[in-house]
Structure formats: structure tokens, C-alpha cells
Amino acid sequence: MKIVIIGAGLGGLSFGALAARDGHEVLLIDKNKEPGGVLTLARQDGFCFEQGPLLLTDLAPGDSVWRFLKELGIRLETQREDRGLCTPDFSLNPPECYEGPDWRKKRLKALFPADRRGIDEYYRFYDALTKLRFLAGEKPSALTMLKMARAYRKIKPYENMNCRAFTEKLFSDERLRLIFNGILADFCADPEEVHCLLLPFVNTETAFDKRIPTGRGKKKLYSDYRVITGGCQKLPEALCEYILAHGGTFLPETVAEKVLVEDGKAAGVRLSDGRVVYADAVVGAGSARDFFEQTVGEAYLDDAYRDILKRFRPMEAVFMVHLGVDFDPSVYQKPCLCYYYGSYDLHGAVEKLRNGVYHGGGDGYLIYFPDRHAPAFAPAGCHCVTIYTVCPDRLREGSWEEKKEEYADRLIRLAEKHLPGLSDHIVTKKIMTAEDYRRLTHMSKSSFGGTVPIWKQKNPPHKTPVKNLVFIGQQSENGGGVPLVINGAADAYEKWKGEADLCG
Ligand SMILES: Cc1cc2nc3c(=O)[nH]c(=O)nc-3n(C[C@H](O)[C@H](O)[C@H](O)COP(=O)(O)OP(=O)(O)OC[C@H]3O[C@@H](n4cnc5c(N)ncnc54)[C@H](O)[C@@H]3O)c2cc1C
Known part of the structure; x- marks a missing residue:
């Protein structure tokens, strides 16, 4: 069958690789020169910067993305990294000498003695949930069911709790709540909207110290956080190469303007250069609203799909300042990625984002060293520093183009508190605003990581x-993030294949 895939981001590439493996004729269309979507690199003055994902889960041997790639015969070298965390009052960076898997629990109890019991309760919940997830992947047996029932009993009291209620029940100190809820700001999610079961998965202890083992004995209980050696662009490059080697085609710098629908079936696409490509199936990715409202046409949807489209909430944008520097900043920050929180008021921070008010780094920012795992990103003697924050897609006052220099300077000044002398060592500066991301991803509203994980929200x-029209990527039912987008595309492919086979 001939399959046209609109968008050569990770979603499109993953679907395309599976289809090409099975002998389908794959045509990948993307408005950019290179495949990868947000995983493509930004290049300037001899430096390369990663515009997309930083730390990834599910890449370790045996994990889902690793298995997906292995099945295709793709091998990428990866390395573990850890996530640092600093608040206005204290830092929770990994200790110089390894202190064991419970170091954070001990440190938190020392910092917040009044909340010792709540901290213990959190870690009981964390262990039970992790165990439950592990058991769910085991062969079903009477013993497994019994173990699952035991683990579930520990989680049951929280099964109807959101993150805010959960952390308020456990911790009296708002600073402690931020330790666990803070990461929700990345998703532009209010703790009140998110189910508390998500918290252990976005705060895996193995993320905070790469020396923590991921399992006990032969059992792997926790995922770890990794970077791809040589840069995360290696992942889309390898997938695209695979598609081309299996007879597929990549059509760069081309926009798919219209999906052609005939008798309720996807029949092909009309391209920006006026050409029409007929196909047996069309796969779309990117912004769900843009895709269905403009490229497909809402008239072809049913009420249920239109309703989901109207209600689901995509995440907001990011503001990134990439710097090429002529000193080694990792002397001052040990983890390759560190979160610097500036406020404990997550609800207020999310409200600002949703109302077009940019905090200018005041609510928090991240500092990342991309060349740590990809030394070729910087010329000899130099390094890369990326400082970034979540931000509103559109500003209530002014435009990103007008404000970007001022906001970049503000972030550099904030980062300088942790990387002394930073501004004296800048060789090059590349700013990425929400407007730049809109262009890169072909979205009319930039949304950096997919959908907000709102409890009970349907994506x-x-x-x-429309028959033979499949929608994948970070704004589809799987949500965003590298593993979910890859696994979601693989699921979508299997479902589509089942139905396509049935139709002969
Ligand atoms: C700054 C940043 C940090 C992130 N951090 C992490 C992280 O740490 N961990 C993690 O797991 N994930 C992270 N993510 C999220 C993850 O990278 C994304 O969820 C995932 O890569 C999205 O893949 P996609 O294929 O859905 O979309 P995209 O990468 O947006 O690709 C879609 C492609 O489709 C093209 N396109 C769309 N419509 C058309 C059309 N009509 N015609 C032609 N081309 C079209 C676009 O140009 C684009 O190239 C991050 C993302 C960003 C931006």
C-alpha cells in the first residue's frame, strides 16, 4: 500500500519505519529541510544546539524505545544523566560521593523534620506504584495477582486524589510540595488537574542520581534518564535512513496543504507546490487542531471527534537561549540539566502562562549542557549552554520578536548566579521563541511537549x-514526550495494519 505521512517528526518517522519494514511504499512529507521535527539541531557559528528533548526515559536496554529500535536493527549509544534541582532555599543535587538510592529521602527528612511521616508515606506510595507497574508487565499468575492486590492496597487511599490534594495531605511545607509537583510546570499543568498517580513516574528517584541502580537482582523496577551520545538528532536520522533503505521517500521543504477525502476515505494529499499525491492511507501529525480544521476539514469528522478536538488542552511554548561559550560551565553545575525554581506558587505560575504573562525566568528556568554527551557540538575549547523556560505561546503585551533580546538578557543574568562570569564568555547567542517553534513545527500555536496531562482529558x-486517515504524534491519544510518541505511533500502526488487512 502507498502511505503518505505528513510530518517527519518522531511520530511520523516511527510509523513510517514500521510501514517501510512491512513493505509498504512510504512517502514522508515535511516542511523542514531535515527530518526530526523538534529533534533537529539549531546551528550557529560552529556550534550545534538541541532544540527539543533533553533527558529521555525508556532508552535503556530492555526498555520500550530500545526494543522498538532493536526490532528495526537500529542501535544508538546512550548514557545515563541526572537531573539537578534547586529551589530559592536549598539545592537537591546529587551528592559528591554516592549515598545510596535513598539519599533524597534522607536529605528531605533532614530538611523538613516536621514532615518526616509524610515523606515516609510518599515513598511507600512510590514503591507500591513502581511495584504495581512492574508486576503488570509480568506473566499473569495467582502469585502475581496476589502481589498486585497487596501493592494496590497501598495505593487505593489515593486513587481519587489530584496532585495538589495528595501533596497537601502528605506535606505541611509548601517547599516540599514543590519538590514533587514542580515538574508539572513543564507540562503547564496545575497540580489540581493532574492525578497523583503520575507523580512517581515524573519523579523517578533514578532521575536524580545516575548512580542509583534501576533494579533489584535481575528485576528492572525503575526507568532511568538518558541522553543519546552524539545528540538526540541521531534518533530521527537513523529512522529516516531506515525508511529510505526500505524504499521510502522523504520530501523536504514541502507543506501538505490538504488531505483529499473521497467517499469517506483518505485518498491522498495536495502539496504546497500544487502537486497531488494519491495514496491508500494518510497519516498526520503535529497540531491536532490545525490538522483537522485546516488540512483535513472538520466537516469530515463526527461529533465525538470534534468534541475531543475542542476540549483537549495542548501545552504552552518554550523560550530558549542557546549560548556558545569559551569556558567550561560544568565546573559550576554538575548535572547536565538542572532545574532552578524561583517560586513555590505553581498554580499562580500556570495561570500566568495560560494568560499570556511571561515570568521572565522569575518562576524558574533550566540550564542544560548539550555538548556534554556530544562534544562535536562545540569547537575546541568551547562549550554549549542552553537556558530555557516554559512560556506562553502568545504574549498578552508585545510580541516575542520585540521582547526576545530583553528576555534573553534577563535569563542570562539569572543563569549567571550559578555560572559566574557567563556573560563575559559568550561567543554566540541563538534565541528560540514561541514564534520560531511555530515555524519549526508548522503549528499556529506552539506547544512544546504535547498535551497537558489533565485527569480524564481525552486527546x-x-x-x-475518516477511513485510512490516522492521527499520531504528541497531540494524539498517546500524548507527548519521546517514548510516548514512539510507542503511540507503533500502536497506531498495528491498529491501522489490522484494519487495513481486514479490508483486504
Ligand atoms: C524544548 C523541548 C524539550 C523537550 N523535552 C523533552 C524531554 O526532555 N523528554 C521527552 O521525552 N520529550 C521532550 N520533548 C517532547 C518531544 O520532543 C516531543 O513530544 C516529540 O519529539 C514530538 O514529536 P512529533 O512527531 O509529535 O512532533 P514534531 O517534532 O513537532 O514533528 C512534527 C513535524 O511535522 C511537520 N508538519 C506538521 N504539519 C505539516 C504539514 N502540513 N506539512 C508538512 N510538514 C508538517 C512539522 O514541521 C514537524 O517537523 C521536548 C520538546 C521540546 C520542544
Whole structure:
């Protein structure tokens, strides 16, 4: 069958690789020169910067993305890294000498003695949930079911709790709540909207110290956080190479303007250069609203799909300042990525984002060293520093183009508190605003990581009301993030294949 895939981001590439493996004729269309979407590199003055994902889960041997790539015969070298965390009052960076897997628990109890019991309760919940997830992947047996029931009993009291209620029940100190809820700001999610079961998965202890083992004995209980050696662009490059080697085609710098629908079936696409490509199936990615409202046409949807499209909430944008510097900043920051929180008021921070008010780094920012795992990103003697924050897609006052220099300077000044002398060592500066991301991803509203993980929110399903039209990527039912986008595309492919086979 001939399959046209609109968007050569990770979603499109993953779907395309599986289809090409099975002998389908794959045509990948993307408006950019290179495949990868947000995983493509920004290049300037001899430096390369990663515009997308920083730390990834599910890449370790045996994990889902690793298995997906292995099945295709793709091997990428990866390395563990850890995530640092600093608040206005204290820092929770990994200790110089390894202190064991419970170092954070001990440190938190020392910092917040009044909340010792709540801290113990959190870690009981964390262990039970991790165990439950592990057991769910085991062969079903009477013993497994019994163990699952035991673990579930420890989680049951929280099964109807959101993150805010959960952390308020456990911790009296708002600073402690931020330790666990803070990461939700990345998703532009209010702790009140998110189910508390998500918290252990976005705060895996193994993320905070790469020396923590991921399992006990032969059992792997926790995922770890990794970077791809040589840069995360290696992942889309390898997938695209695989597609081309299996007879597929990549059409760069081309926009798919219209999906052609005939008799309720996807029949092909009309391209920006006026050409029409007929196909047996069309796969779309990117912004769900743009795709269905403009490229497909809402008239082809049913009420249920239209309703999901209207209600689901995509995340907001990011503001990134990439710097090429002629000193080694890792002397001052040990983890390759560190979160610097500036406020304990997450609800207020999210409200600002949603109302077009940019905090200018005041609510928090991240500092990342991309060349740590990809030394070729910087010329000899130099290094890369990326400082970034979440931000509103559109500013209530002024435009990103007008404000970007002022905001970049503000972030550099903030980062300088941790990387002394930073501004004296800048060789080059590249700013990425929400407007730049809109262009890169072909979205009319930039949304950097997918959908907000709102409890009970339904995201646009892979299966659409138009026959042989599949929707994948970070704004589809799987949500965003590298593993979810890859696993979601693989799921969508299997479902589509099942139905396509049935139709002969
Ligand atoms: C700054 C940043 C940090 C992130 N951090 C992490 C992280 O630490 N961990 C993690 O797991 N994930 C992270 N993510 C999220 C993850 O990278 C994304 O969820 C994932 O890569 C999205 O893949 P995608 O294929 O859905 O979309 P995209 O990468 O947006 O690709 C879609 C592609 O489709 C093209 N396109 C769309 N419509 C058309 C059309 N009509 N015609 C032609 N081309 C079209 C776009 O140009 C784009 O190239 C991060 C993302 C960003 C931006």
C-alpha cells in the first residue's frame, strides 16, 4: 500500500519505519529541510544546539524505545544523566560521593523534620506504584495477582486524589510540595488537574542520581534518564535512513496543504507546490487542531471527534537561549540539566502562562549542557549552554520578536548566579521563541511537549472518522514526550495494519 505521512517528526518517522519494514511504499512529507521535527539541531557559528528533548526515559536496554529500535536493527549509544534541582532555599543535587538510592529521602527528612511521616508515606506510595507497574508487565499468575492486590492496597487511599490534594495531605511545607509537583510546570499543568498517580513516574528517584541502580537482582523496577551520545538528532536520522533503505521517500521543504477525502476515505494529499499525491492511507501529525480544521476539514469528522478536538488542552511554548561559550560551565553545575525554581506558587505560575504573562525566568528556568554527551557540538575549547523556560505561546503585551533580546538578557543574568562570569564568555547567542517553534513545527500555536496531562482529558485518537486517515504524534491519544510518541505511533500502526488487512 502507498502511505503518505505528513510530518517527519518522531511520530511520523516511527510509523513510517514500521510501514517501510512491512513493505509498504512510504512517502514522508515535511516542511523542514531535515527530518526530526523538534529533534533537529539549531546551528550557529560552529556550534550545534538541541532544540527539543533533553533527558529521555525508556532508552535503556530492555526498555520500550530500545526494543522498538532493536526490532528495526537500529542501535544508538546512550548514557545515563541526572537531573539537578534547586529551589530559592536549598539545592537537591546529587551528592559528591554516592549515598545510596535513598539519599533524597534522607536529605528531605533532614530538611523538613516536621514532615518526616509524610515523606515516609510518599515513598511507600512510590514503591507500591513502581511495584504495581512492574508486576503488570509480568506473566499473569495467582502469585502475581496476589502481589498486585497487596501493592494496590497501598495505593487505593489515593486513587481519587489530584496532585495538589495528595501533596497537601502528605506535606505541611509548601517547599516540599514543590519538590514533587514542580515538574508539572513543564507540562503547564496545575497540580489540581493532574492525578497523583503520575507523580512517581515524573519523579523517578533514578532521575536524580545516575548512580542509583534501576533494579533489584535481575528485576528492572525503575526507568532511568538518558541522553543519546552524539545528540538526540541521531534518533530521527537513523529512522529516516531506515525508511529510505526500505524504499521510502522523504520530501523536504514541502507543506501538505490538504488531505483529499473521497467517499469517506483518505485518498491522498495536495502539496504546497500544487502537486497531488494519491495514496491508500494518510497519516498526520503535529497540531491536532490545525490538522483537522485546516488540512483535513472538520466537516469530515463526527461529533465525538470534534468534541475531543475542542476540549483537549495542548501545552504552552518554550523560550530558549542557546549560548556558545569559551569556558567550561560544568565546573559550576554538575548535572547536565538542572532545574532552578524561583517560586513555590505553581498554580499562580500556570495561570500566568495560560494568560499570556511571561515570568521572565522569575518562576524558574533550566540550564542544560548539550555538548556534554556530544562534544562535536562545540569547537575546541568551547562549550554549549542552553537556558530555557516554559512560556506562553502568545504574549498578552508585545510580541516575542520585540521582547526576545530583553528576555534573553534577563535569563542570562539569572543563569549567571550559578555560572559566574557567563556573560563575559559568550561567543554566540541563538534565541528560540514561541514564534520560531511555530515555524519549526508548522503549528499556529506552539506547544512544546504535547498535551497537558489533565485527569480524564481525552486527546485526539489515532483512529479518525475518516477511513485510512490516522492521527499520531504528541497531540494524539498517546500524548507527548519521546517514548510516548514512539510507542503511540507503533500502536497506531498495528491498529491501522489490522484494519487495513481486514479490508483486504
Ligand atoms: C524544548 C523541548 C524539550 C523537550 N523535552 C523533552 C524531554 O526532555 N523528554 C521527552 O521525552 N520529550 C521532550 N520533548 C517532547 C518531544 O520532543 C516531543 O513530544 C516529540 O519529539 C514530538 O514529536 P512529533 O512527531 O509529535 O512532533 P514534531 O517534532 O513537532 O514533528 C512534527 C513535524 O511535522 C511537520 N508538519 C506538521 N504539519 C505539516 C504539514 N502540513 N506539512 C508538512 N510538514 C508538517 C512539522 O514541521 C514537524 O517537523 C521536548 C520538546 C521540546 C520542544
